[in-house]
Amino acid sequence: MPTNLFGLYMPKNRFFHIMGYMQFSNNKSPEAHRDRAWKIRPVVDVQQRTFARGYKPPPVISFDEATLPSRSRFNPMRVFNKDKPHKWGTKVFVAACAKTAYCMRFEIYCGAKNHLRTPVPQDNNSGESAVLRNMNALLPPTSTPPWRLVVTDRFYTSVKLALELLHRRMYLTGTIQTDCSWFAKEIITTKKYKTVNRKKVMIPPQGTIKLAQNKKFPQVTAAMWMDRNPVHMLTSGGSRKEGTVSKYIVFMIYNW
Incomplete structure (x- = not known):
């Protein structure tokens, strides 16, 4: 049927009403x-x-x-x-x-x-x-697959998953819930404030990093990074060496 002619035979609302009840599957x-x-x-x-x-x-x-x-x-x-x-x-x-x-x-x-x-x-x-x-x-699964990295959020990340993926030659990195089983309790941090010279100072300060290495599985590392709120992470393929991370700051220019 040529375009722009369908409306001559059926209104649009009528078509959508029929499509809402039309099906081609056997419910049984x-x-x-x-x-x-x-x-x-x-x-x-x-x-x-x-x-x-x-x-x-x-x-x-x-x-x-x-x-x-x-x-x-x-x-x-x-x-x-x-x-x-x-x-x-x-x-x-x-x-x-x-x-x-x-x-x-x-x-x-x-x-x-x-x-x-x-x-x-x-x-x-x-x-x-x-x-x-x-x-x-x-x-x-194959005999010798290449190593890969899987990135997840805190809903999926766990120590058990990290070990399972290592058997599949896959690393895991992601944020994690602090109540997860086998997570390093020593690095769990909560944000607090104390008054210094009549000013509220966040404890620990922003940029603080804590690392904990699993004794049985040295490849698995738990980390805490203090941003505005503490961020807890788990990785089985990250490096523990200190490095520098660049932070981009965007300036808004207004024309008066």
Whole structure:
């Protein structure tokens, strides 16, 4: 049909109303009891193959979560995340290139598995399991794969994950929650203030760094860096040598 003629046969609102109820899937399919994303699973599988075929996994891989905006009440995987720009939508785990942000693999979060009929391990959707599951799919285990670095945030980072990835010849670097198991409690820091010459001074001062090396696994290092708030990190491939980091300061020029 030529462009600009569709409106002669059907109004736009009528078209969207029909599309909201039109479907081409069999609701009695056995997959409906095992996979909440079964209706779009064929499309997702094609995208996974296409993404992997178009990009070679780089040395540094970023793993995080994202939200696909959707407020539809027909979406069974809709979740609310107050920390995202789009609060409502479908949560996905994303493995992307840390330099170009190219998405190499994603996994749809299908919600609490106890609502489905097929039993699965309790930690199937935990942060550690999500990282390992997607790294195994993106980079299948081989005899001597090249070393890579996986960067995560505090929801995924843990000592257990760092050791698991080392067996896969992958380093791990990321922020970490201070209540994580086996994390070095000696470097956990809270921000405090004390009065010096009638001025409030932050303790410890900004720029303070604390490091702790794991005795059993020397490659694993816990770190604390004091910015405006303490930042706790864990790494299994970072250097402990002192260095200099440049901080860029942007000046705004106003024309009067």
